[in-house]
Amino acid sequence: MTFTAPRGTNDVLPAEQPYWRWIRTTAEDMAAAYGYQPIDTPLFEDVGVFERGIGAGTDIVEKEMFLLQPRREEARRFALRPEATAGLCRAYIEHGMANLPQPVRLYWYGPNFRYERPQAGRLRQFTQINLEAIGSADPALDAEVIVFAWRLYEGLGLQNLTLLLNTIGDPAARAPYLEALRAYFRPYLDELDEDDRVRFHKNPLRLLDSKNERTRALLAHAPDLHEALPPAALAHFERVQAYLQVAGIPYTIDKHLVRGLDYYTHTVFEIVPPGAGAQGTLGGGGRYDGLIELLGGKPTPAVGFATGVERIILNLKANGITPPPLPGPEVFVAVTAEGTTEAAFALADELRRAGVRAQLAVGGHSLKSQLRLAGRLGVRYTVILGEDELRGGTVTVRDMGRGEQQPLPREQAVAELARWLQQAGRT
Numbered sequence: 001m002t003f004t005a006p007r008g009t010n011d012v013l014p015a016e017q018p019y020w021r022w023i024r025t026t027a028e029d030m031a032a033a034y035g036y037q038p039i040d041t042p043l044f045e046d047v048g049v050f051e052r053g054i055g056a057g058t059d060i061v062e063k064e065m066f067l068l069q070p071r072r073e074e075a076r077r078f079a080l081r082p083e084a085t086a087g088l089c090r091a092y093i094e095h096g097m098a099n100l101p102q103p104v105r106l107y108w109y110g111p112n113f114r115y116e117r118p119q120a121g122r123l124r125q126f127t128q129i130n131l132e133a134i135g136s137a138d139p140a141l142d143a144e145v146i147v148f149a150w151r152l153y154e155g156l157g158l159q160n161l162t163l164l165l166n167t168i169g170d171p172a173a174r175a176p177y178l179e180a181l182r183a184y185f186r187p188y189l190d191e192l193d194e195d196d197r198v199r200f201h202k203n204p205l206r207l208l209d210s211k212n213e214r215t216r217a218l219l220a221h222a223p224d225l226h227e228a229l230p231p232a233a234l235a236h237f238e239r240v241q242a243y244l245q246v247a248g249i250p251y252t253i254d255k256h257l258v259r260g261l262d263y264y265t266h267t268v269f270e271i272v273p274p275g276a277g278a279q280g281t282l283g284g285g286g287r288y289d290g291l292i293e294l295l296g297g298k299p300t301p302a303v304g305f306a307t308g309v310e311r312i313i314l315n316l317k318a319n320g321i322t323p324p325p326l327p328g329p330e331v332f333v334a335v336t337a338e339g340t341t342e343a344a345f346a347l348a349d350e351l352r353r354a355g356v357r358a359q360l361a362v363g364g365h366s367l368k369s370q371l372r373l374a375g376r377l378g379v380r381y382t383v384i385l386g387e388d389e390l391r392g393g394t395v396t397v398r399d400m401g402r403g404e405q406q407p408l409p410r411e412q413a414v415a416e417l418a419r420w421l422q423q424a425g426r427t
């Protein structure tokens with residue numbers, strides 16, 4: 001009997017880790033530079049956090065949540081988090097962050113879980129980087145999170161991306177529009193597919209981003225949401241655009257962009273790579289001024305975004321962009337005789353304490369195969385500690401680049417190697 005990883009999950013093997021480290025440290029450094037503080041939340045939350053926050057009628061909540069089996073009848077019901085924003089707002093309320101200077105700028109990194117049909121770029125466990133600015137309605141913040149997303153991708157070398165931007169107003173402004181949209185689609189109900197008929201009844205706004213061809217054709221003459229929005233909402237949208245313009249970030253207004261989570265108000269955006277399908281969106285977000293209140297807090301405006309790490313990696317690979325390598329050992333300590341294993345072990349330990357990254361040979365292999373391994377590891381030096389060396393109080397140092405060897409007194413070896421590596425300029 002053997003086991004495999006669950007469908008839609010990935011083992012991230014050592015060869016893949018440089019991508020992960022690079023993306024994470026780039027985002028973390030940027031978050032610090034923008035004044036966003038790191039925060040973590042639990043992997044699972046009360047189901048209600050997601051039902052109320054994301055919306056009970058959304059695909060995420062209705063079809064994709066990993067529900068945990070309660071141990072007792074009366075127990076609270078939990079689900080693995082399908083996204084971070086709702087849990088972050090729960091934490092904001094629970095910890096009284098409204099009493100801190102506003103806005104509270106938060107950076108979040110971690111795995112999420114959605115029971116989706118797995119395919120390239122769509123996983124059941126995936127990792128997100130989130131940025132959330134809670135407690136201010138200033139349109140500069142909408143632009144700030146968009147600029148952050150754009151600069152993150154830019155910093156990783158991704159090019160030719162498209163920023164899609166829209167405003168969807170707030171629920172009060174939307175209500176009469178949604179009635180008008182229903183009135184427009186009602187005569188065509190029979191022509192809509194099953195999904196869109198459900199949307200018509202439950203969440204007509206989602207008709208705007210339907211993938212169905214007939215629905216899309218009908219949308220050409222459907223009422224325009226922007227025309228239904230009050231001047232203040234349009235002014236907010238204008239301000240966001242003005243900030244994007246001064247940052248030199250190009251955008252395309254897509255009046256059909258509404259996103260799949262119910263909490264959005266006003267600004268929504270997505271960033272897509274060239275030729276991307278539905279699974280291609282690198283990241284997206286928007287304003288969610290009603291979410292904190294929905295979760296039991298005081299009315300609190302907020303805006304944020306999330307990007308999927310796996311999708312960034314797919315795009316880096318598709319563009320032939322490779323991450324900087326992770327630091328590996330600089331020195332390999334070879335062992336050539338049974339009697340020198342302890343001396344070699346002690347030498348490796350001393351090297352590391354002196355700040356030198358050292359890997360010790362194990363397993364009693366021939367010197368030839370140890371040198372081959374050292375070559376593969378890419379170390380600058382191999383230190384050979386054989387019986388002759390041990391007796392003479394020396395070590396033999398092999399410069400792997402030059403292929404030259406020289407003896408060094410054992411008591412000076414660590415300091416000398418550290419000095420040489422320093423001079424050679426570490427990688």
Ligand code: HAM
Binds near residue numbers: 114123131
């Ligand atoms: P979302 O659009 O559901 O938004 O997800 C954001 C990003 O997470 C996507 O663009 C994609 O890169 C990645 N992603 C989502 N689902 C999957 C999946 N099944 N497999 C791989 N990657 C995936 C949100 O989650 C909002 N919470 C974003 C937000 C933050 N809005 C405001 N603040």
